[in-house]
Amino acid sequence: MKTKKKDIRALTLEQLRDFFVENGDQPFRGNQVYEWLWRKSAHSFDVMTNISKETRDILEANFVINHIKVDVMQRSTDGTIKNAVRLYDDLIVESVLIPTKTRTTACVSSQVGCSLDCKFCATARLKRMRNLNPDEIYDQVVAIDNESRLYFDRPLSNIVFMGMGEPLMNYKNVLKAINKITSNEGLGMSPKRITVSTSGVPKIIKKMADEEVKFNLAVSLHSAIDEIRTSIMPFNATFTLADLREALVYWYHKTKSRITYEYVVWKGINDTQKDVDALVNFCRFAPSKVNLIEYNPIDDGKFQQASNQALDMYVHTLERNGIVVTVRRSRGKDIDAACGQLANKS
Ligand code: SF4
DSSP states (O other), rough: OOSEEEEESSHHHHHHHHHHHHHHTTHHHHHHHHHTTTTTTOGGGGGGGTTTTHHHHHHHHHHHHHOEEEEEEEETTTEEEEEEOOOTTTTEEEEEEEOOOEEEEEEEESEOOOOSOTTTTTEEEEEOEOOOOOHHHHHHHHHHHHHHHHHHSSOEEEEEEOSSOOOOGGGHHHHHHHHHHTTTTTTTOOOGGGGEEESSOHHHHHHHTTTOOOOOEEESSSSHHHHHHHHSSSGGGGGGGHHHHHHHHHHHHHHHEEEEEOOOOTTTTTTHHHHHHHHHHHHSSEEEEEEEEOOOOOOOSSOBBBHHHHHHHHHHHHHTTTTEEEOOOOOOGGGGGGGTOOOOOO
């Protein structure tokens, strides 16, 4: 239920310390509460046992903790877990835990619905309702970290922003969440284990480069030919491949970080030699890696996975040109948790 009280986790540590000083208490009380809120992921003020009852009552009177709630958890036969996550205003987003032999990856959402309209993506059919707050992104990660410890006996090892939404359309909050995830007051994770996957918003890619962010960048490319890319990702008409490439060149010169491209090969859309040649050309300016992702149909059959021959052609051509390539099988298809399938169907 929506409440008029302020979400205490929207406050910085400094603001929290100031709050206690203004209320006649010591500033370090702010540090204690901050630790409960972030490192210990407290869902209520009552559990803050080193804080007096009187102080907890003051907190209760002024603030709420808008914690997310995992409404439904589904487990795939391959071990993948999908969480339907309820937000404070009853909207729902989804996040996914993907286990492999050596790592556990969280795929998290950054928006409710999506601002973009990629034709192959189930999320695109949901209207964008709002951006997620930093704490709502952080909480998805904590929920998956807990599930990883419970079901796989190990902490979460990696995070990808590939769930619902375009993370660079909510850049400010995504960055705040990542700062919290990587800070010692949060989860203390290395930024090198975090990948932000974008459809390509040139202005923000340049901003990230200027800010010298330490996390990885992946671009959902899917075609290096404007006409084709615009037909499957209409926003490409505004943010063209030339603009995207210019931003990526800028990114590489500033960060010297390899760029990963996410790429699906569809039958009759981008499965010819001309398509792969354009991709090779597009990647040439910097060390690149291409993830060829298996496609998961989202119902109308317009987009179908290309043949194995077409995939082989991509792999051979990319390798011959010195571009690292991996073929990624999708996980969690039976629970609609695979790439492009997140659409609040659980
Ligand atoms: S692929 Fe990503 S950016 Fe495109 S509509 Fe789906 S969620 Fe949005």
